[in-house]
Amino acid sequence: MKANPGGNLDPDKVYGRDELIAALWERLETQSVLMNAERRSGKTQILRKMLVEPKAGWKPVFRDLERIHSAQEFAELVYDDIQQFLGKGVRAKNFLQRLLEENETDYINLKSRTWKQLLITAVEDLMKAKTAEKLVFFWDEVPYMLESICRRDGLQIAAEVLDAIRSLRVEQSRFRLVFTGSIGLHHVLGKLSAGGIPTSATNDMYPVAVPPLTLFHARRLAADLLDGERIASWDRESAAELIALEVDCFPYYIHHVVAGLRIEQLAATEPNIVEFVSRQMVSSADPWQLAHFRTRLASYYPIGDDARNATIILDVLALTERASDAMLVNEVLDRSRSHGAIVNNRDDFVRLLRLMDADHYLSRDREGGYRFRFPLIRRWWKLDRGL
């Protein structure tokens, strides 16, 4: 198999996701699903594999919502998808025209109302139809779409979109969705609630985490890529294991390391692998776009000193002896203060730690202690910050 970092994979090239996929199909029998995980965890590849190899009785429709910018566009897309599934082939535009003819109202007024009508009509049509297969929507990167809608149509409309979808889920018991998001929906919900529009738009969906691969599957992926790219190694299994461990079993970075060894014509030796990974981390070109973890802090944590405090928290946790060492809240707080964090209120500090967990920076051990979620990111953070 050839390395393909960032590309779409054939379903048989998607490693280590069979159990998760089986669990997702099972969950969809009763409930819609919310899949939130760091970008490049492999969410899209999971959906695409499910799309190409659906469970018997299901008909998935996959849509990348990153390119949708308005409620109207979104409703038209859903309408078209449903009509196509039902074999009616009536496009949303015709629907709009029909409404215009039937209701002698002006276009602007109609347009501002109709996205919701369009969405509801479409789903009602779907639920009424007696079809052999059940339609399930795979909506990839929902939060990006909602942020675009916030910008283009305003917060109120974004909240209405979420609420409309939620009502459909509640009222139509067979209506099923999978949402994915690289940024957590809580950011959008937070923005709405800060704008005075609280919404509980997703609490009926089942949250599913997408972890990196297990070491077993990560090793297999690395070994098959080394074979496929015909890279020399002193011991294939050890080289594959080292690659997997160096990148925390993230399939995306495994593809990258093997592609890099191939391009630079390096054998898969221990020093070559370790040196290659380190180089990606310090390169000013930032080929793995790790700076994203630093630059997004300001927009993720816009309140008061949060962004600065988050930086200090990461510094403090990067300085523990081992990546696996976790620190209880009070210790993180004390050390952060001695590193210059300004904390007037312990509750605010705890809130920030929780957010950093939800945003995949941190995770907690069983005693409640915090540490970096990914050793790879911790390693990069130390280099980036010169710690």
Ligand SMILES: Nc1ncnc2c1ncn2[C@@H]1O[C@H](COP(=O)(O)OP(=O)(O)O)[C@@H](O)[C@H]1O
């Ligand atoms: N299960 C997997 N097996 C092998 N490679 C994978 C797998 N999941 C992801 N990848 C690699 O990682 C890249 C990013 O995956 P993707 O699904 O696009 O991540 P996300 O949608 O979470 O941002 C893919 O292009 C592919 O190179």
Ligand SMILES: [Mg+2]
């Ligand atoms: Mg994706």
